Amino acid sequence: MEKIKWDPSFGVNILDVDENLKKIIELINKIIDQKKSKKCDEEQLMETFADLTDFVRNYFPCEENYLTRYRYPEARQHMKEHKKFVKKINAFRRWFAEDPANLSEDVIKYLIEWITTHIREFDMKFGPFIRIQLYLEEYGPGNKAHRF
Numbered sequence: 001m002e003k004i005k006w007d008p009s010f011g012v013n014i015l016d017v018d019e020n021l022k023k024i025i026e027l028i029n030k031i032i033d034q035k036k037s038k039k040c041d042e043e044q045l046m047e048t049f050a051d052l053t054d055f056v057r058n059y060f061p062c063e064e065n066y067l068t069r070y071r072y073p074e075a076r077q078h079m080k081e082h083k084k085f086v087k088k089i090n091a092f093r094r095w096f097a098e099d100p101a102n103l104s105e106d107v108i109k110y111l112i113e114w115i116t117t118h119i120r121e122f123d124m125k126f127g128p129f130i131r132i133q134l135y136l137e138e139y140g141p142g143n144k145a146h147r148f
């Protein structure tokens, strides 16, 4: 199983968004490494999965805050996608608690597929919209600091 390599096709080009997406990818890569390890320590693997779940649950509201604050037209659909994923990883976590072996390669493949597709099809789409809003906020006519 190949690790996910960060490349420009994942770049939303909003600094804190990209930093957080990199962190999610890093955690999935850590799961891949731990699973591949001959001495796979299931407790550590569960811990990393818990870290991933916690991180995602904390990060999504920050991303959604951008979308609602700037009235991104597809915010509702985007938030639905996040909600579905959180529901899924919460269910996974309960399932792994029954037996850590349930964290199979298929599950990891699902994580890889979800995050790469979500970034490329959903996050990339709000990038330009939010960047324009951020720019206007900073330099637009409504900003008194830039009026002469």
Ligand SMILES: [Fe+2]
Pocket: 063, 078, 082, 118, 122, 123
């Ligand atoms: Fe997203």
